[in-house]
Amino acid sequence: MAEVFIVDRVVTAPGCGQTFIDSYLSGYAPGARDRGMELRDVLVSPPILFDDRPNVVTITWSLPSPQAWWQMTWQGRPDPTVARWWDGISELVVERSRSVATRSQDIDRTENSAPMPDPRAGSPAVGVTRLLDVVESERPRVLSALRTAADAGGPMRALLEPTEAGSRNGGDILVHLRFPDLNAWARSDFDDALRDPAITNVNGVTYRGTPLHRGAGTVYRALLLRVPPEVPADRVSAFEHELAMMPTYVSTIRAWQLSRVDNAIGNTGWTHVFEQEFTDVDGLMGPYLMHPVHWAVVDRWFDPETTDMIIRDRVCHSFCRTDGPVLS
Structure with a gap:
């Protein structure tokens, strides 16, 4: 390298x-x-x-x-x-x-931009993501109960899986649900299931958006982050633009959505959620992390040693396996 x-x-x-x-x-x-x-x-x-x-x-x-x-x-x-x-x-x-x-001689000039799909028409869906810390001995029971609660709520998509090793501040169970609108989400009452005493902490976001999709993935990843309110709007827009351009360079990202948060749960007032489906774990830990668009461009917004840093709170980086499409 x-x-x-x-x-x-x-x-x-x-x-x-x-x-x-x-x-x-x-x-x-x-x-x-x-x-x-x-x-x-x-x-x-x-x-x-x-x-x-x-x-x-x-x-x-x-x-x-x-x-x-x-x-x-x-x-x-x-x-x-x-x-x-x-x-x-x-x-x-x-x-x-x-x-x-x-x-200059180490730049990979053979690497081409990945094809980008056209934006989809239609109303944005409502996304609900919850990252749960759960008492270890109770995780199988809690996961089963949450899946039952999710099914009862009638989401368009539901993913409830244990998080993978390598998640950071990402909880033990990752929940992602998609609903056609806010009324459908409100009728689901899913969050009532999070009162289980074995669930010791919840970080979560509710948001709206339309994903972009160019293929199937086997790993779903959610990044929760907070931009402080004092950051000027033009800098927030520049940050969002650089996050959103990452799939152009990282072909292992098969679907993605960057959204501003409508409602946050937890000790941090999350403002953004960046979701992706990756080809596999190697596609997340390899090309995504190792591409210079990540470590030489986007990461400056998170780096306390730069003057560009705007993400000062600890982020939630959580990922899990998926057997089917999530962001669609």
């Missing part, structure tokens, strides 16, 4: 070039090395450390592969000291950016 480069570009406050470099190398670099990053260059422009002017400091790190990049992020993001370090040196910085790159 291609080597990955992380480039920090920092415009220092006037007269603070050397102080910033010293702070970066002593305060940030040791932890970065512990996360697997290799320091390649620290460049200063102009190559004069002024007392009364800013400098541009460009710092380049490398990782051997996209997989190593993901391992680095999974190790660093739960650590609050990383974001605190950047906050702590803010008085030394006028502006900064982080980008992710690879060598």
Whole structure:
């Protein structure tokens, strides 16, 4: 796989070039090395450390592969000291950016955009997704009871399955139901079944939308996330656009829907849900995670080390097997 480069570009406050470099190398670099990053260059422009002017400091790190990049992020993001370090040196910085790159010769020029289906006509369906934490010994009983409750509610589609290993904050049982409209969902009374004492936590969303579909999948995945209300509308639109373009580049996504949330359940006020059907688990854990549109473009919205981050709360990433179409 291609080597990955992380480039920090920092415009220092006037007269603070050397102080910033010293702070970066002593305060940030040791932890970065512990996360697997290799320091390649620290460049200063102009190559004069002024007392009364800013400098541009460009710092380049490398990782051997996209997989190593993901391992680095999974190790660093739960650590609050990383974001605190950047906050702590803010008085030394006028502006900064982080980008992710690879060598030009390592770009896969044989990869073509995946065919995109035409939007479907008709009214948006109502989607209901629930991620349930369940006492382990009670999971078979609870799953059976929930399937009975779902069938009684008459949804157009119903998926109730144990979550797969690799889900993050995704619960033990994933529930996805689709109804023709809000009245049909209200008549189902499905959420009454979630009062079972063996269900210890629920994260959930209700929303409307029309999926896009270009083939059959065997894995359903739901991503629940929250965009804070203070994020400007144009940045929210840019974020949504980049999420929605991912299937253009990742052919293992066979169906998908990005929706704004009408109603959220749980400790987080979820604002968006991004659903996909994948060819299989390998299609999720391989091409989806490893494609540069994910780690070099979209992930910046989630990365506390970038100035583009808008997703500050922990997300719910949950997936399960499916024997039939879900997003249709």
